[in-house]
Amino acid sequence: MRFNRPDPADVRRIACIGGGLIGSGWAASFLAAGYDVIVHDPDPGAERTLHRTIETAWPSLVAMGADAAPATEPRFTTNLEEAVADADFVQESAPERLDIKRDLYHRLDSTMANDVVIASSTSGLLMSDIQAGDGNAARMVLGHPFNPPYLMPLVEVVGGRQTAPEAVDWACAFYQAAGKHPLKLDREVPGHVADRLQQAIWNEILHMIAAGEATPEQIDASIVHGFGPRLAIMGYCLLFHMAGGEGGMRHFLEHFDPAVADAWTRLPSPPITPELTEAMVAGCARLQGERTMEDLATLRDKALVGFLTHYRAVTATTS
Amino acid sequence: MRFNRPDPADVRRIACIGGGLIGSGWAASFLAAGYDVIVHDPDPGAERTLHRTIETAWPSLVAMGADAAPATEPRFTTNLEEAVADADFVQESAPERLDIKRDLYHRLDSTMANDVVIASSTSGLLMSDIQAGDGNAARMVLGHPFNPPYLMPLVEVVGGRQTAPEAVDWACAFYQAAGKHPLKLDREVPGHVADRLQQAIWNEILHMIAAGEATPEQIDASIVHGFGPRLAIMGYCLLFHMAGGEGGMRHFLEHFDPAVADAWTRLPSPPITPELTEAMVAGCARLQGERTMEDLATLRDKALVGFLTHYRAVTATTS
Numbered sequence: 312m313r314f315n316r317p318d319p320a321d322v323r324r325i326a327c328i329g330g331g332l333i334g335s336g337w338a339a340s341f342l343a344a345g346y347d348v349i350v351h352d353p354d355p356g357a358e359r360t361l362h363r364t365i366e367t368a369w370p371s372l373v374a375m376g377a378d379a380a381p382a383t384e385p386r387f388t389t390n391l392e393e394a395v396a397d398a399d400f401v402q403e404s405a406p407e408r409l410d411i412k413r414d415l416y417h418r419l420d421s422t423m424a425n426d427v428v429i430a431s432s433t434s435g436l437l438m439s440d441i442q443a444g445d446g447n448a449a450r451m452v453l454g455h456p457f458n459p460p461y462l463m464p465l466v467e468v469v470g471g472r473q474t475a476p477e478a479v480d481w482a483c484a485f486y487q488a489a490g491k492h493p494l495k496l497d498r499e500v501p502g503h504v505a506d507r508l509q510q511a512i513w514n515e516i517l518h519m520i521a522a523g524e525a526t527p528e529q530i531d532a533s534i535v536h537g538f539g540p541r542l543a544i545m546g547y548c549l550l551f552h553m554a555g556g557e558g559g560m561r562h563f564l565e566h567f568d569p570a571v572a573d574a575w576t577r578l579p580s581p582p583i584t585p586e587l588t589e590a591m592v593a594g595c596a597r598l599q600g601e602r603t604m605e606d607l608a609t610l611r612d613k614a615l616v617g618f619l620t621h622y623r624a625v626t627a628t629t630s
Numbered sequence: 631m632r633f634n635r636p637d638p639a640d641v642r643r644i645a646c647i648g649g650g651l652i653g654s655g656w657a658a659s660f661l662a663a664g665y666d667v668i669v670h671d672p673d674p675g676a677e678r679t680l681h682r683t684i685e686t687a688w689p690s691l692v693a694m695g696a697d698a699a700p701a702t703e704p705r706f707t708t709n710l711e712e713a714v715a716d717a718d719f720v721q722e723s724a725p726e727r728l729d730i731k732r733d734l735y736h737r738l739d740s741t742m743a744n745d746v747v748i749a750s751s752t753s754g755l756l757m758s759d760i761q762a763g764d765g766n767a768a769r770m771v772l773g774h775p776f777n778p779p780y781l782m783p784l785v786e787v788v789g790g791r792q793t794a795p796e797a798v799d800w801a802c803a804f805y806q807a808a809g810k811h812p813l814k815l816d817r818e819v820p821g822h823v824a825d826r827l828q829q830a831i832w833n834e835i836l837h838m839i840a841a842g843e844a845t846p847e848q849i850d851a852s853i854v855h856g857f858g859p860r861l862a863i864m865g866y867c868l869l870f871h872m873a874g875g876e877g878g879m880r881h882f883l884e885h886f887d888p889a890v891a892d893a894w895t896r897l898p899s900p901p902i903t904p905e906l907t908e909a910m911v912a913g914c915a916r917l918q919g920e921r922t923m924e925d926l927a928t929l930r931d932k933a934l935v936g937f938l939t940h941y942r943a944v945t946a947t948t949s
Contacts, residue, residue, distance in 0.1 A: 332875075367924075371931045375938065435890050457856045458873070459927075462934050465856035492855040500843045502894030505852035507843075511834035511895040512827050513866055518899075519826065520913075521906045524819045527913025531865025533824035536811040537776045537784035539865070542858030543937050546850025547832055554777070556651075571754050575821025576830040578897035580837075587840045594839075594846025605686075608778075612690045614944045615781050618862050619694065621936035625929060 316426050317399055319484035323347055326398035328415065330357030330387070333432050334404035335364035336460035338385055341402075343369075343377035343461065344489045349386040351394035358387040368461040375462070391415075392422045400485060402454060404432040412441045420447045428478050428485070430454030430468075434506055437499050438471030448473035452482045455503055456491075464492035467503045515576050540622075544614040545607075552595040553607055560595040564588050635745050636718055638803035642666055645717035647734065649676030649706070652751050653723035654683035655779035657704055660721075662688075662696035662780065663808045668705040670713035677706040687780040694781070710734075711741045719804060721773060723751040731760045739766045747797050747804070749773030749787075753825055756818050757790030767792035771801045774822055775810075783811035786822045834895050859941075863933040864926075871914040872926055879914040883907050 317323075323346065327338045330352030338361060341348045350361050365385065373379060388394050395401055401423070405415050412431065419429065430452050431441060442448035452470050457463035466486045470479045479495065486493040496503065502510060519525045525533075541550060548560070555563030564587075569580040581587065599607065636642075642665065646657045649671030657680060660667045669680050684704065692698060707713050714720055720742070724734050731750065738748060749771050750760060761767035771789050776782035785805045789798045798814065805812040815822065821829060838844045844852075860869060867879070874882030883906075888899045900906065918926065 367927065368931075371935045374935045458860075459931065459934075462931060462938065463856065463859070464938075465852060467852070467856075492851070494848060494851045494855070496844065496848060498843065500838075503852075504838070504844045504848055505856040507838065507894045508831050508834055508849070508852065509857055509866075510891050511830045511897050513870070514891065514895060514897045514899045515827055515830035516866055517902070517906065517910075519819075519823070520909050521900045521903070524817065524826075525815065525823045527865075527867035527910055528917055529813060529815060529823055530827070531867045531917060532811070532813045533784065533786070533822075533827065534861050534865035535863065536813070537782065537786075537824040538828055539858075539861030539863075540782070541777075542853050543862040543941065544854065544858075546846075546853035546858070547828075547835055548846035548850045551832070571820075572829050572833065575826045576833060576897070578830050578833045578895070580833045581840045583836070584840070587836065590839050591836075591846055598847055598850055608686065610944060612687075612778065612781060614941055615778075616690045616693045617940035617944065618937050619781065619783075621940060622862065622933055625933045625936065 316424070319481055320488045322399040322485055322488070324349070324397055324399050326351065326394045326401045327404065328391070328394065328401060329404035329406070329432075330354070330361050331404060332360070332364065333456065333458070333460055334402075335361040336368065336458070337402050337404060337432070337456065339365045339368040339372065339461040340491075341489065342381040342383070342385055343372040343375075345382055346489070347383050349388060349394050349398070351388055351391050353389055355389055361385060361387055364461075368459065371462055391418060395419060395423045398423065398427060401427060401429040402432065403429055407433060407435050409436055409440060412436065413445070416441060416445055416447075416451065420445065426450060428452060428481050430482055432456055434502070437501065438469070438474060439499055440471075442471045442473050445473075449475040450478050452478050453499075453503070454482055454486065457505065464490075465505065466491045466493050467496060467505065468493050469496035469499055469503070471499060511578060515578065518577050540615055540618050541611065543618060544611055548591065548595055549598045549607070552599065553604060553611075557604060559592070559599075559604075561588065561592050564591060635743070638800055639807045641718040641804055641807070643668070643716055643718050645670065645713045645720045646723065647710070647713065647720060648723035648725070648751075649673070649680050650723060651679070651683065652775065652777070652779055653721075654680040655687065655777070656721050656723060656751070656775065658684045658687040658691065658780040659810075660808065661700040661702070661704055662691040662694075664701055665808070666702050668707060668713050668717070670707055670710050672708055674708055680704060680706055683780075687778065690781055710737060714738060714742045714746075717742065717746060720746060720748040721751065722748055726752060726754050728755055728759060731755065732764070735760060735764055735766075735770065739764065745769060747771060747800050749801050751775055753821070756820065757788070757793060758818055759790075761790045761792050764792075768794040769797050771797050772818075772822070773801055773805065776824065783809075784824065785810045785812050786815055786824065787812050788815040788818055788822070790818060830897060834897065837896050859934055859937050860930065862937060863930055867910065867914055868917045868926070871918065872923060872930075876923060878911070878918075878923075880907065880911050883910060
């Protein structure tokens with residue numbers, strides 16, 4: 312089976328299944344990118360959430376380059392079949408329950424063209440479990456957004472065991488065309504990538520508060536005024552590559568002392584094997600590309616100055 | 631003993647001990663705030679690092695409001711006694727070895743006025759260990775900065791077992807006057823607060839790469855385009871308070887499923903006891919203050935739009 316109907320760049324009509332905060336956030340994002348959007352939710356009350364989300368999101372979307380108003384009005388329906396009838400792509404953001412999602416996908420099998428790609432926003436489920444036993448599993452992919460979905464660029468994309476690789480590639484090309492930043496993962500893993508990292512930090516936060524080591528205010532201040540702003544610019548691999556000086560990540564890992572590091576968190580480090588070192592070093596070299604360490608420091612500082620200045624201005628007027 | 635010489639707002643002369651990246655970063659920060667700065671390092675080569683750091687940092691500092699050039703030239707000396715002779719405050723950024731720091735503090739005891747506060751930039755050591763057995767321990771505090779120290783506002787401040795509470799308060803008042811964001815911690819803990827959280831995420835990253843679950847590029851993309859930008863605006867306590875909708879953190883914790891969350895990271899969650907829930911809920915209420923959830927969403931989105939726009943502009947010209 313090929314997933315080339317239509318070409319990712321020719322998508323016009325998108326069905327958003329599920330009209331909660333994530334589903335309606337997706338709808339706002341797709342509207343701003345110029346698509347025709349129809350939202351389905353079995354609860355008629357979700358129509359209000361949809362309009363409120365669009366109203367909240369639009370000034371930000373305009374600031375990011377969208378038109379002053381959506382080119383087309385978003386449509387809402389409680390009828391699933393109507394929502395997907397002519398859809399070129401479906402973004403599913405139904406409740407996070409395996410039975411609900413599986414029923415939903417089975418119903419879609421009988422009401423939609425077989426080769427239309429369906430992407431699930433699920434955080435907590437794996438596509439392999441959602442699609443298991445479904446005759447139309449090949450077109451089902453994960454397309455996991457970040458809150459708020461109308462602003463954050465990242466979409467994690469990966470297939471389940473039965474997903475056709477072409478469906479994953481089609482979804483990546485579509486999200487790219489829609490102005491998103493698709494991140495194609497090599498394999499399924501619970502929590503995907505970003506939520507795993509977030510959960511590690513959140514669990515350490517819960518432990519620290521439970522142990523009386525810090526208060527929520529101290530935790531949040533340490534993030535916002537400390538390490539948070541850098542993470543809007545570079546991830547930890549590149550940041551710690553820079554922290555290694557001219558020796559980069561290799562120097563950093565050679566001087567990494569698990570005995571000290573493990574005392575700083577309840578999560579023990581893995582052994583720093585030669586294989587792990589090589590994987591890290593090679594990845595950091597690719598991340599750095601042709602840029603010198605000085606180029607990276609300049610990028611970091613320019614971005615930080617802008618962020619800190621902007622944060623100061625925004626908090627002065629709204630906090 | 632009282633630490634009121636001089637008043638924190640009247641500090642003029644600062645000695646930075648250690649001229650590496652952190653020490654010279656501190657020097658740039660203090661120069662930009664208008665202080666007289668003298669830097670000591672036993673290695674004469676550190677003078678070059680100092681001048682290079684100031685040169686690199688200054689355009690950013692100007693963009694943050696500093697004068698076009700430092701009001702006074704920074705001085706450099708390989709002579710420790712000369713550096714601290716007339717200092718109103720000492721920021722110590724010597725190598726991260728307990729024996730080196732202890733020797734250094736003992737030498738300072740005999741060459742400096744007893745009531746001048748000395749703050750250590752240490753990440754990996756506890757002030758209680760550095761000061762143990764030192765007759766002048768009362769004036770020694772932790773003052774832990776974030777890289778790059780000339781831009782990042784946060785300074786974690788806490789005393790060791792023998793530190794006078796007045797010294798901690800003096801240091802907080804001084805950092806505030808110097809344009810920093812002092813975060814006074816209630817107790818010493820290895821890694822302080824921010825580095826513990828960072829280490830949890832870093833150890834999970836190392837595990838994921840060792841297990842082939844993600845590459846360094848995928849990790850960094852998931853941070854920069856995903857959850858990173860939000861952390862420049864709000865910490866996880868306030869973010870997850872918002873994620874709980876109108877029910878806030880209480881609702882969030884009631885629906886927190888450790889079985890799911892623990893599958894997402896190798897760090898198990900603590901039990902969500904009533905005490906932990908109350909500590910989190912009360913802290914989030916204080917963090918929220920008088921602001922509605924809608925106010926918080928507006929603040930988040932305004933800041934995100936500015937960051938994303940700025941990041942786009944900076945990366946277009948420097949990457």
